[in-house]
Amino acid sequence: MTDRPSAPPSPIDAAEAARLAEIARRIRVEVIRAVNHARAGHIGGPLSAADILAALYFHVLRIRPEEPAWPDRDRFILSKGHSSIALYAAMALRGYFPVEELLTFDAAHSRLQGHPDMTRLPGLDMSTGSLGMGLSAGMGIALGARLTGRSCRTYVMVGDGECQEGEVWEAAMAAARYGLDNLVAIIDHNRLQQYGWPGDGPDGRTPPQAPGELAGKWSAFGWRVLEVDGHDVAEIVRVLEEAGRGDGRPVVVIAATIKGKGISFMEGHYYWHTRAIKPEEFELAMAELGERVAPAGTTGGLR
Amino acid sequence: MTLPMGRPMREVFGETVAELASADPRIVMLDGDLGSSTRADIFEKAHPDKYLQMGIAEQNMLGVAAGLATMGLIPFISTFVSFAVVRPLDQVRVLIAQTGLNVKITAGYGGLFTGQTGMSHIIVDDLSITRTMPGMVVVAPADDTEAREVLRWAAAYQGPCFVRLVRDATQRLFEDGHRFELGKVVPIREGADVTIFSTGSQTPRVVDATDLLAARGIDAHLVHVPTIKPLDVDAIVAAAGRTGRVITVEEHTIMGGLGGAVAETLSEHRPMRVDRIGLRDVYPESGPNDALLDIYGLSAVRVAEQVEAILRRR
Numbered sequence: 001m002t003d004r005p006s007a008p009p010s011p012i013d014a015a016e017a018a019r020l021a022e023i024a025r026r027i028r029v030e031v032i033r034a035v036n037h038a039r040a041g042h043i044g045g046p047l048s049a050a051d052i053l054a055a056l057y058f059h060v061l062r063i064r065p066e067e068p069a070w071p072d073r074d075r076f077i078l079s080k081g082h083s084s085i086a087l088y089a090a091m092a093l094r095g096y097f098p099v100e101e102l103l104t105f106d107a108a109h110s111r112l113q114g115h116p117d118m119t120r121l122p123g124l125d126m127s128t129g130s131l132g133m134g135l136s137a138g139m140g141i142a143l144g145a146r147l148t149g150r151s152c153r154t155y156v157m158v159g160d161g162e163c164q165e166g167e168v169w170e171a172a173m174a175a176a177r178y179g180l181d182n183l184v185a186i187i188d189h190n191r192l193q194q195y196g197w198p199g200d201g202p203d204g205r206t207p208p209q210a211p212g213e214l215a216g217k218w219s220a221f222g223w224r225v226l227e228v229d230g231h232d233v234a235e236i237v238r239v240l241e242e243a244g245r246g247d248g249r250p251v252v253v254i255a256a257t258i259k260g261k262g263i264s265f266m267e268g269h270y271y272w273h274t275r276a277i278k279p280e281e282f283e284l285a286m287a288e289l290g291e292r293v294a295p296a297g298t299t300g301g302l303r
Numbered sequence: 304m305t306l307p308m309g310r311p312m313r314e315v316f317g318e319t320v321a322e323l324a325s326a327d328p329r330i331v332m333l334d335g336d337l338g339s340s341t342r343a344d345i346f347e348k349a350h351p352d353k354y355l356q357m358g359i360a361e362q363n364m365l366g367v368a369a370g371l372a373t374m375g376l377i378p379f380i381s382t383f384v385s386f387a388v389v390r391p392l393d394q395v396r397v398l399i400a401q402t403g404l405n406v407k408i409t410a411g412y413g414g415l416f417t418g419q420t421g422m423s424h425i426i427v428d429d430l431s432i433t434r435t436m437p438g439m440v441v442v443a444p445a446d447d448t449e450a451r452e453v454l455r456w457a458a459a460y461q462g463p464c465f466v467r468l469v470r471d472a473t474q475r476l477f478e479d480g481h482r483f484e485l486g487k488v489v490p491i492r493e494g495a496d497v498t499i500f501s502t503g504s505q506t507p508r509v510v511d512a513t514d515l516l517a518a519r520g521i522d523a524h525l526v527h528v529p530t531i532k533p534l535d536v537d538a539i540v541a542a543a544g545r546t547g548r549v550i551t552v553e554e555h556t557i558m559g560g561l562g563g564a565v566a567e568t569l570s571e572h573r574p575m576r577v578d579r580i581g582l583r584d585v586y587p588e589s590g591p592n593d594a595l596l597d598i599y600g601l602s603a604v605r606v607a608e609q610v611e612a613i614l615r616r617r
Contacts, residue, residue, distance in 0.1 A: 136362065
């Protein structure tokens with residue numbers, strides 16, 4: 001969408017865009033660091049979502065990290081809960097909890113569970129992980145906000161592969177019927193799922209949807225469809241602010257992203273959905289992200 | 304003597320939740336397009352702005368309920384047990400039980416009385432499924448009086464619960480003034496020969512069965528167990544100990560529900576033989592209510608026959 005001539009200018013200036021891009025870079029660094037430390041975890045999806053999360057948590061969302069249960073806060077649900085480490089990184093950088101705690105990701109007794117658990121970590125607006133459920137919960141929050149007279153907005157990030165779940169479309173139909181224009185779905189459209197159908201695409205797989213398929217489907221379900229380059233923070237902010245101008249329809253933002261974005265050898269490969277990182281891959285990834293890594297043989301001191 | 308008929312629990316459901324919503328503005332009703340059957344339509348008439356039609360999309364409905372609960376609202380669910388528990392089972396598990404959110408899964412058409420719909424609609428393993436779900440409270444009221452009390456309790460209780468309601472009029476056991484207390488059994492009849500535990504709307508039929516048994520010289524001790532979880536362990540162990548012979552009766556599979564819970568409890572605390580009356584490994588067929596009770600051995604006459612046979616075998 002960045003090359004669309006009719007696109008209005010982004011509401012943010014170059015300095016703010018640079019700040020958000022740097023935060024997205026730091027989210028990616030923390031994702032790689034935490035997954036490497038845990039020796040397990042999803043990688044490709046968290047990396048594709050990093051810029052959107054930076055824009056949300058550092059510019060768009062009306063939140064109070066020091067008061068995570070603030071009743072009038074905007075809500076965010078990561079329906080593609082397997083990308084939890086990217087959300088945790090955004091939250092830690094925003095001040096919900098210490099950045100050091102990210103290294104407890106996936107460990108026993110951690111608040112940072114493999115998939116988000118709202119009963120453990122303040123600031124999570126819903127537990128997710130079983131795909132397809134987040135939009136329903138988000139619809140309930142948006143409907144509840146209307147019933148209780150709260151002006152908060154609810155954002156739900158859904159995976160493109162996740163859109164194969166029937167419940168997503170149950171929620172899409174019901175939210176449109178209620179005209180919930182305080183509800184925004186953001187599709188992380190990275191065109192890969194964990195494994196995918198066999199085909200003649202990259203690595204012998206086929207993307208979850210054909211080009212344009214998602215926009216057509218959401219539009220047919222009664223949603224206002226906006227599209228954006230999911231790695232251009234200025235454009236993401238512009239589109240999410242546009243999404244806030246309600247017209248009686250729920251809004252879906254289809255964000256074109258690249259799975260594994262930011263690490264050259266991970267980009268566009270389904271097998272980096274979840275995979276242990278080898279030591280040499282870790283060093284290369286950190287180098288590509290412009291991050292200094294402690295010499296081999298030392299412990300800790302990675303920052 | 305046979306207990307009189309009460310009112311259908313579904314009417315009590317619509318009326319009681321409507322009354323509760325008049326006093327508590329947080330209460331809303333989510334309907335899976337069955338309000339004319341579950342009698343959520345009574346609620347809708349009283350509170351059109353609090354009645355939320357969710358259409359024929361139960362997975363979404365249970366998820367919406369979770370979201371509403373995070374906003375401080377108290378959603379009650381209107382659909383059949385099959386479509387409130389099993390169809391959206393993963394949504395109940397992940398979004399409601401695991402989160403502990405304040406959703407009331409108040410489902411109608413529990414047990415065999417589903418208006419002659421057959422095995423797709425009849426569900427007889429709902430108590431087993433919900434009981435084994437961490438965080439879920441499970442209640443099966445005996446009659447219209449107790450159903451009203453349970454619904455009042457549910458509105459005040461903070462957390463998820465499953466309440467099994469019945470479509471048609473069933474026999475009335477309790478008078479006005481009866482109080483439901485979560486996790487407590489209700490002693491119904493003192494007796495010395497055998498301890499019978501029963502739950503839900505099966506209990507009034509077991510009351511009639513104990514009258515038939517008394518006429519044949521069998522003095523049964525009957526305990527109603529409206530709360531399947533948390534189970535009243537101490538009272539169950541004590542009641543079992545009174546006679547040393549235990550039989551459970553439920554309009555439900557004998558696997559994992561009341562019979563399972565009692566057998567597990569006694570095997571840990573006071574091992575003794577437990578015989579379970581209920582549905583065997585079967586999907587029930589459609590038919591008139593009385594015919595189904597007879598086929599599956601749950602009428603008063605058939606329960607009395609089975610109790611007598613069990614005691615004769617022992």
